[in-house]
Amino acid sequence: MRSFPVELAEFLKARFPYLYIPTWEEERLLDVIKEVVRDPSRIRTVRDLFTWTVTDGMVGADSRMVSETQSPLKALEFINKYDQPAVFILKDFHFYFGGMAGRPDYPVIRKMRDLAVRLKQSPRPKNVIITAPTRVLPVELQKDVTIVEFDLPTEEEIARLLHEMIEVNRRSGRIAIDLKPEEEERLVKAALGLTLKEAENAFARAMVRDGRVGADDVEVILEEKRQIIKKTGILEFIRSPFSIDEVGGLENLKRWLEKRKNSWLDSAKRYGIPAPKGVLITGVPGCGKSLISKAISAMWKLPLLRLDIGKVFSGIVGSSEENMRQAIRTAEAIAPSILWIDEIEKGFSNIGSSGDSGTSTRVFGTFLTWMQEKTKPVFVVATANQIQELPPEFLRKGRFDEIFFVDLPTQVERKEIFRVHLRKRLRDPEVMRDFQLNEEILETLAHWTEGFVGAEIEQVVIAALFEAFSEQRSIRLSDFEKAVKNMVPLSVTQAEQIRAIRDWANVRAVAATAREHMVDYTRQSDRSCVPGDDDIRRVRGGRKVDF
Incomplete structure (x- = not known):
């Protein structure tokens, strides 16, 4: 894939009248444009560079302002009359295309259409570059304006920024550097998608947070990315x-x-x-x-x-x-x-x-x-x-x-699900005074809950805890038995739907459960498998593939 400077140089040499570059990184873009327009090996004819804003008007490379050019029409007229090779950067010009203003400024659009012909026919090469944080383009200009993508900083650019910041702080002796090469790569990868300014802020925050730079600072960088997501309104971080x-x-x-x-x-x-x-x-x-x-x-x-x-x-x-x-x-x-x-x-x-x-x-x-x-x-x-x-x-x-198929949990899986939920909730010694969590108890609970899904197992644990809480005593195995008996599992209420999705998965999906956990097991026909119920065998869904 061609680099942005190469692509930009081609557009300038081919005398494309208007280039539209949507980006938040005005400074980084301006640095690249300056590098291209001053390099005769790229564009043959070195060109003057002007930037325009509604506040300052036209400003030359020597930082001198051109008087009375704050108006967009006056700025376009200045471009029309300028008789030297030049590139003109118009910042936030999308406002006049119907951006935040809501309504397009038709005199400006008409002036740009007239100017497009003169730019192409000019004896001296002149190009206009429009920069804006968003893309707004009226129908009238779609044939004259070329959209050019300016990608976010590459991995090499972010790595260079990180190295520069590390060197500056290493010389000052204020920041401890604790990075292996693979950890540095992880930090740089985590910062991909940020602008250079955002990446600099993230690295600086990581450095001042605890006075060091390490692999655990990835979380700080991810916080910067969360800010990006919060502003979209469509995605949720x-x-x-x-x-x-x-x-x-x-x-x-x-x-x-x-x-x-x-x-x-x-x-x-x-x-x-x-x-x-x-x-x-x-x-x-x-x-x-x-x-x-x-x-x-x-x-x-x-x-x-x-x-x-x-x-x-x-x-x-x-x-x-x-x-x-x-x-x-x-x-x-x-x-x-x-x-x-x-x-x-x-x-x-x-x-x-x-x-x-x-x-x-x-x-x-x-x-x-x-x-x-x-x-x-x-x-x-x-x-x-x-x-x-x-x-x-x-x-x-x-x-x-x-494509993975997640079936009803097996005996081994139900044991693990009970283990996770019980360890997470049973932490008070008083609540566990009459209850000992061991393999035998887990086997019993897993056997009772044949046909229960993970969410139902969690609710069994919660219901049992409520039984103990209501009487202000420690939890007992009988509390779990009562919770199981009072719950009708999904495998009973939606037996037909489960059978249908299993039939689909048997040839189209891979079983998420490991083969070694798919030992012969039984599942009851009409009720949860509490002691005393009759059981029958059922077939699990999903192709048996091991990874």
């Missing part, structure tokens, strides 16, 4: 309190994720492997799909962004497509990152219907194309309860690396 150890079972999925940890770092390039695209997790409701989605963020130490499809669709014509593009740009801007879409079938289940004039189809198409062709390390985690409702093109290979 999730602070994940869960570790992968708090997810009971699903060992096959965990091993798959562990093998792909750090695959976006430079060390992975030696193996010629790409960054993973994403994973689709489907299965029985309440079995931990959302929980493990959040735990991936903590496991990989990457920011977790939640995309609410409902916020993408809005009432203004054309805004839904732009909302999706903005969400994608934001996720890529702070890459490497994790983009989480919960219950994705609710957003994309009615593709092709005529009720929205094709809006949902266009939004879906934008998302599909991005998933197929994305080059930035954005790992997509999508969860679905009713995966049959998703369009078939969404499920084909190339969109996701793998």
